[in-house]
Amino acid sequence: MGYQIKEEKVFNSGHAACPGCSEALAIRYVVNTLGPDTIGVVPPSCIAIISGPQPLSSMRMPVYQTTLESSAASATGIARALKAKGNDHTKVVVMAGDGGTYDIGFQSLSSAAERNEDFIYVCLDNEGYMNTGAQKSSSTPHLAYTASTPAGKLTPKKNLAEIMVAHRIPYVATATTGYPDDLARKVAKAKEMKGLRFILVLAPCLDGWGLADNAGPKVSRLAVETGVFPLYEVENGERYTLNYGSKGTPVVQYLSLQKRYRHLSQAQVEELQAEANLNWQRLQGKLS
Amino acid sequence: MAEASKVVPSIWTTGWTDILNTGTWRSAIPVHQKRLAxxxxxxxxxxxxxxxxxxxxxxxxxxxxxxxxxxxxxxxxxxxxxxxxxxxxxxxxxxxxxxxxxxxxxxxxxxxxxxxxSLPQPASELEQRVAVIGGGPAGLSCAYQLRRRGYQVTLLEARSKLGGVLREGIPQYRLPREILEGEIKRLLALGMEVRTNHPIEAKDLDSLEKEFFAVFLAVGAQRAKTLPQFPAVDARITDALHFLAKVSQGTVPSLGRQVVVIGGGSVAMDAAASARRLGSQVKVLALEDRESLPARADELAEALEEGVEVIAGVMVQSVVSSDEGIRLNCIGVSLAGTVPAAGTVPAGVLEPILLPGTEFIVLTGQVILAIGQEAELSGWDSVFTVGQSLVKVEANGATDRPGVFAGGDVTTMERYVSTAMGQGKKAALSMGEFLRGEFPATGGSGAEGPDPGAVVSYQEIxxxxxxxxxxxxxxxxxxxxxxxxxxxxxxxxxxxxxxxxxERCFSCGHCMECDNCFYFCPDMAVVKDASLPEHYHILDQYCKGCGSCVEECPRGAVVLKEETR
Missing domain, CATH: 1.10.1060.10 (Alpha-helical ferredoxin)
Incomplete structure (x- = not known):
């Protein structure tokens, strides 16, 4: 591993995530990197389940469970209250799913970004409403099966990272659980910054994507190496840095591990390959 | 009904999830273990x-x-x-x-x-004396392993110097003499008695058994095979064994311009390449076709580079020897479908199908036969069982005469130096058991191969x-x-x-403490533990048995064991 992970024990064992859950692995590196002097904001999601069945908690830090549409607004309030009290050390972090970020929580996130509120927003993106039985969200990729897109989703995944870049906030990064050191480094970097910091973490859902219990990290790395989900950072909406990108691995290697893609025809696989190529090309144009 | 006033607590959380037993969910648990590469x-x-x-x-x-x-x-x-x-x-x-x-x-x-x-000296000295007959690869390896364990070893060698095939069979361009001398000298520094010019015959065994507690026989395969179509006595026809021995002794025989080597194995290539170095034009006539020559591909390539002409898929039908030279009447052959499967006995017996119309003649001044060699075992069949011109031994190297063990070319047709050394080592371990009185009646150590699941496969990397x-x-x-x-x-x-x-080694099945198992656990159920030889332990209370640690181990040093409750 390229970066030496430094963990503080905030996240507890005994949580209710499924065996092998990538989201739980991501939470480990988010909260254990931020440390106990952090206030969490969690909307309804798997993260709410993982954070603990009341009255128990899996995180040794205060966690506020808010409504699905208002994570960023809640975090705004907490961050401003801390500032009003003269507390300049406690960090505020939102941990929300893609439903609570791309769809239902998007308005409050966009306006908080526009105001450059001082908190970290981590979207744990498993590309659907996996907690309620795997319905599609606007993060669900093109042609992926969900309970509400039985023949495959007809439209492409919303490019939230670029939408956040367009807000010109201090820091936008993509990360995924197959590279825990890269994820921990990005959280540690965000921790040292001010203003709205947004980290989009691809967190494969074993059940929702149709994966083996041990396949989370592997499929996450394939998403990167095929160019489907490159890992990069953008500072102040301008300065792009690529961390891990396409190695030219065919997209079919990524798709074939996942049952949500098993209905694809050869032509559809080629279509997704072409889309991945185009997206990867576009990103490369922004690097330099 | 009066509205009861509800007291809302300021803090809802009263404890942490680590009091829960998520370990009860699993049906399999990861185990860190050193596995076989x-x-x-x-x-x-x-x-x-x-x-x-x-x-x-x-x-x-x-x-x-x-x-x-x-x-x-x-x-x-x-x-x-x-x-x-x-x-x-x-x-x-x-x-x-x-x-x-x-x-x-x-x-x-x-x-x-x-x-x-230097090789490490034995930790303690034992009094028991053991004899090793034959100072070739098998004998030296056996002597070394016995000496390491403290036994008093006597090496009995028929020639004037130790080394066997390493000295007399393998050309110096593959194994330089100073390397051989250096390695043997260091071995002898462990302290063992060496009796050179000391050939042993079967009748000597009784007296050896009086002098020594156990005996290891590894006299090699010393008798070159012959072909009936070649005259038995003709100075211009020799076998590779004698030829290579003379070359190694420096008593270079005069070969003449044209040399033909018969055979397609490693020894044939060694003889051919040695003759090239002595200035002759060399043709190799091999029964097998080019793709299935018994010689290693790199040995064949080297010989070809050095200008050896290899004519594969042919046999010599008859030989006419005259004052002008030797005339070999050859014919093309096919071995398709007649090659005996590996391990069949007797190995190396081929039944070629003649291909009419492919006859040709080779004229030469010198023929070197390199068609294999056999163990010289006359007399030994009276002291233990000999079958198919090999000493019959158990997997642990024991003959059917108690206290007498054998290895190397006298026990196997697999004519590799390392195989012989391996047999020497295995026999030494068995002799140790025998000398300590722990010897099993039959079979014994190393009788079975490892369980296939014990060996790390590529899929686990x-x-x-x-x-x-x-x-x-x-x-x-x-x-x-x-x-x-x-x-x-x-x-x-x-x-x-x-x-x-x-740095390219995967280190299959050998933990390198990379901590991947620790970092990829979503349940923090893998704990680093420096006190353990396997470096980690699994928290039984929390592990949900997902197997991510097994999958993310780069080298197959963690396995999932099914649990039944």
Whole structure:
């Protein structure tokens, strides 16, 4: 591993995530990197389940469970209250799913970004409403099966990272659980910054994507190496840095591990390959 | 009903989830365990290859060499001439080329000779005396393993010097004399009695048994096979065994301009390439076709480079010998479908199908027969069972005469130096059991191979953690230079090459404490524990049995064990 992970024990064992859950692995590196002097904001999601069945908690830090549409607004309030009290050390972090970020929580996130509120927003993106039985969200990729897109989703995944870049906030990064050191480094970097910091973490859902219990990290790395989900950072909406990108691995290697893609025809696989190529090309144009 | 006033607590959380037992969810639990690497299993000496390569990678070269010589006293020799089945078994072979184990072995072996490192003396001396008959690879390996364990070893060698096939069979351009002398000298420094010019016959066994507690017989295969179509007595017809022995002794026979070598194995290539170095034009006539010659591909390639002409798929039907020379009447043959399966007895018996119309004539002044050799066992069949011209032994090297063991070419048709050394080692271990009175009635140690699941397969390697790097081979001396003399033709690794190649080892089944199992656990159920030899333990209370640690282990050192409750 390229970066030496430094963990503080905030996240507890005994949580209710499924065996092998990538989201739980991501939470480990988010909260254990931020440390106990952090206030969490969690909307309804798997993260709410993982954070603990009341009255128990899996995180040794205060966690506020808010409504699905208002994570960023809640975090705004907490961050401003801390500032009003003269507390300049406690960090505020939102941990929300893609439903609570791309769809239902998007308005409050966009306006908080526009105001450059001082908190970290981590979207744990498993590309659907996996907690309620795997319905599609606007993060669900093109042609992926969900309970509400039985023949495959007809439209492409919303490019939230670029939408956040367009807000010109201090820091936008993509990360995924197959590279825990890269994820921990990005959280540690965000921790040292001010203003709205947004980290989009691809967190494969074993059940929702149709994966083996041990396949989370592997499929996450394939998403990167095929160019489907490159890992990069953008500072102040301008300065792009690529961390891990396409190695030219065919997209079919990524798709074939996942049952949500098993209905694809050869032509559809080629279509997704072409889309991945185009997206990867576009990103490369922004690097330099 | 009156509205009861509800008291809302300021803090809802009263405790942490770590009081919960998520371990009850699982049906399998990961276990960290040292597993067998395929190279180790393929090695006739069962060398701890991942262990010594790891030490070499850390540049702890002397420790690496010590780990290597625990199983093999001659790494500078086997690093040159071993047929290296380890590389055939290497999991990296399926990825980007096998690790250059043989060249790394030579690197360490040569370094040890240069640095003058000694073999470790036995920890304690034992009084029991043992005899090893034959100072070739099997005998020396057996003597070494017995001496390491403290036994008083006497080596009985028929020739004037130790080494056997290493000295008399393998040409010096493959195994330089100073390397051989260096390795033998260091072995003898462990302290053993050597009786050279001391041939042993079957009738001597009784008196040996009075003098020694156990005997190991490894006299090799000394009798060259002949072909009925060749005249038995003709100075112009010799066998490769005698020819190579003379070359190694420096009593160079005059060969004449044209030499024909009959045979397609390693010995035939050695004889042909030696004759080339003595200035002759050489033709090799082999029964097998080019693709299935028993010689190793690199040996064949070297011979061809050196100008040896190889005519494959032919046999000599008749021989006419006159004052002008020897006339070989040859014919093309096909062996399709007649090649006996490996391991069948007698191995090497081929029934060629003649191809009419392909007859041709070869005229030559000298013929060297290199069609194999047999153990000379006349008389020995009265002291133990001999079958198919081999001494019959158990898997542990024991003959059916108590206290008498055998190994090397007298017990197997697999004519490899390393195989013989492996048998010597195995027999030494069995002799130790015998001398301690722990000997099993039959069978015994090493009778069964390892359980297939115990060996790490390529599918268990997580190649993400091993970026592709290319394999390097030993260098070759230019052909013109090679033909000038008998100097070594291979160039060993530089220290930089050795390091780069050592870094390619997957270390199959050997934990390198990379902490992947720790970092990829979503349940924090893997704990680093320096007090344990396996470096980690699993928290039974929390592990949900997902197997991510197994999958993310780069090298198959964690396995999932099913649990039943």
């Amino acid at each position: 395929p190279c180790h299993v393929a090695c006739p000496l069962n060398s701890e290859i991942p262990t010594w390569i790891k030490l070499a990678r850390e540049q702890s070269y002397q420790e690496a060499w010590l780990a290597l010589v625990a199983d093999n006293p001659f790494p500078a020799i086997t690093g040159r001439i071993c047929h290296h089945p380890c590389e055939g078994g290497c999991n990296r072979g399926e990825y980007d080329g096998a690790v250059a184990v043989n060249a790394l072995e030579q690197y360490l072996g040569d370094l040890a000779l240069r640095e003058g490192w 997580n190649t993400f953690y091993f970026p592709p790097t290319s394999r390097e081979n030993k260098g070759n001396v230019a052909v013109e230079q090679r033909l000038r003399d008998f100097r070594e033709i291979k160039i060993g690794f530089t220290s930089q090459q050795a390091l780069t190649q050592a």
